[in-house]
Amino acid sequence: MSRVIAIDGPSGAGKSSVSRLVGRKLGFLHVDSGALYRIMTWRCLAEGVDTTDSVKVSEFARKVEVECRPEDGRIAYYVNGEAPGDRIRKPEINAHASEVATVKEVRDRITAILRGMTVYGDLVVEGRDITTAVFPDSPARFYLTASAEARARRRQKEEVEKGIANQSAEAVKASLLARDAIDSTRQYAPLRKADGALEIDSSDLTLDQVVETVLSALPADWK
Ligand code: DC
DSSP: OOOEEEEEOOTTSSHHHHHHHHHHHHTOEEEEHHHHHHHHHHHHHHTTOOTTOHHHHHHHHHHOOOEEEEETTEEEEEBTTBOOGGGGGSHHHHHHHHHHTTOHHHHHHHHHHHHHGGGGOOEEEEESSIIIIISTTOSEEEEEEOOHHHHHHHHHHHHHHTTSOOOOHHHHHHHHHHHHHHHHHOSSSOOOOOTTOEEEEOTTOOHHHHHHHHHHTSOGGGO
């Protein structure tokens, strides 16, 4: 049986950096579940599917084939043999991913894809519903959070550094809070702290401190 570390939290809380590092330290594959929602959103927008029409999104999403491959310590995704790269990180995708993520059929499909990844080995899976819906029985579940200001600052820096966008901190914060609102109030698998998950507020912690907190809370025989 493969072991799963589950990490949930709002945008910009640091889930990706923490998950990547924890995975590297333990030899667990890093799984970015948000990227799957982003891929579905990217394909919808590319094919002119209205992301607010849940029936159309659900029909369309059924046809999108995502290939998952373990590669360089993570699960890499390919659509028609091509890696989506930073195309799925654009503000346009940010603006519509939460809508696509409200659609039950999309969530069911992505949940099944994520559960199927255990065949590749031990995993660190990050997202919004990993601790509550995808792997609720994992003994290693974390809820990573940070103040809206800290989260917006990190996201903006990342967008500028990667050349993805050049928005003001205020614009990044507004987009992030809008997504949080949809993610945490949707009907299916909303973002919330799971009972029994360890909450870590990373606002005033360094990345290494958060990673250490996660590592020290793992079951003794996982370290
Ligand atoms: O983590 P992210 O910003 O890449 O996520 C993109 C969108 O997908 C975001 O609106 C939340 C949604 N999401 C989700 O609903 N469930 C997950 N497990 C991961 C992401």
